[in-house]
Amino acid sequence: MKPNPQSPRFAPRASAGVPRHRAKGVLLSLILFAILTASCQPAAAPTLDQGVALTAAFETAVAQINLPSETPAPVASETAIPTPTVPRTPPALPPAFQTSILKPEDQPRAYVTDTCQYLQDKWNPNNAAPGTVVMPIMFHAIDKDAETSQYLKISAKDFKRLMNDLHDLGFQAINMQQMADFMYRNARIPQKSVLLIVDDRAYASKYNDHFRVYYEKWGWPVVNAYIGLDERPDLWAENAALSAEGWVDYQAHGYIHNIPISDSSTDEFIMGEMNGAIQSLQKYMNKTPIAYIWPGGGFSRRAVELGTQLGYKLGFTVNPRGPVMYNWVPQADAYNPSNPIAIPETAAGNPLMTLPRYTDISARGELDNVRAISDQAAQYAEQNKAVELEYYDIVCAPTYGAIPPAE
Secondary structure, three states: OOOOOOOHHHOOOOOOOOOHHHHHHHHHHHHHHHHHHHHHOOOOOOOOOHHHHHHHHHHHHHHHHOOOOOOOOOOOOOOOOOOOOOOOOOOOOOOOOOOOOOOOOOEEEOOOOOHHHHHHHHHOOOOOOOOOEEEEEEEOEEEOOOOOOEOOEEEHHHHHHHHHHHHHOOOEEOOHHHHHHHHHHOOOOOOEEEEEEEEOOOOOHHHHHHOHHHHHHHOOOEEEEEOOOOOOHHHHHHHHHHHHHOOEEEEEOOOOOOOOOOOOOOHHHHHHHHHHHHHHHHHHHOOOOOEEEOHHHOOOHHHHHHHHHOOOOEEEOOOOOOOEEOOEEEEOOOOOOOOOOOOOOHHHOOHHHOEOOEEHHHHHHHHHHHHHHHHHHHHHHHHOHHHHHHHHHHHHHHHHOOOOOOO
16 A cells, blocks of 8 residues: 555654755755665665655655745834934124214114014014104294295295105105004004104194195195193194094193203103193093103103103104114214204113104205115115024024014
């Protein structure tokens, strides 16, 4: 009886993990071994059918070949080591914009102490563009009959020339609320703005004869620094009517007005002048002033402190230092020969309450200078934009958020 290849005797023995190339070698070795063994047996010995022996050897070798190959053990993947975050070093900010157009003693002063807030206001695309400038101009009397202008009295002819030149050179007039919004948070205004401030009380005819035409043609408002003394009801009534129209913007110019505030002024006197003006404007015009135009140009550090406590946002001197920009107000540290009567402003400690003004008769000759300062400031800002934005992104953005997008 021939052996049954399916019997347990011939079942392939488990040989896990034998590689295929080794199995082929086993096959050849077994076949050769079987042949040699069969041929070398003595003739007298009991013989085994050589065909059976070869068949068994062959099947055993094949079974070894068909065993599953050894599966390589998976190689453990290396754990990625995170790259350490290298802190970004903020760049040094550029110095404040300077210009040789100003007199050496009239240097710009900053008033925003929070650098991040300043940069956000400056580069917010919805705010005023860098280089936006305001030219405050002081008016008193406008003489329609005079041939020439003189101090505190401009001829009607020169007044018209000034107004037309302002318009032709791209200036636009703003009111006091626009001025405050710009100076405090860089709110958008025309890039070359003018603030027309007429000092003292006058009948409505002064505005109707000289300023109304520019309101009707160009939409230009005018600011009146009004004396708050509670007298002359007819005068109050005329000006209250103009205030109601909206284009004459009434602000405070003291109460009695004829005694300038100084370092020797008492708190009682200062409060009487500054608060008295508020009460009169509230009574007759139903408005609360936000600007104090210092009578006679006199002010003091104490008056500035009390004025801000009363709610005044801005104050104006009679010092013609130059134009102003957001966080940029020309001021002087001391009296100087170029303007010996101008009170130094820096000791008052608040540039917003000691803003400069050009006189009406000198303003026309300063128009090109103001425009040049605006252009220079815009160019300087553009040169430093990348550095300032990088600083903001590193230092400020984590707390203040990104610069707002354009609306």
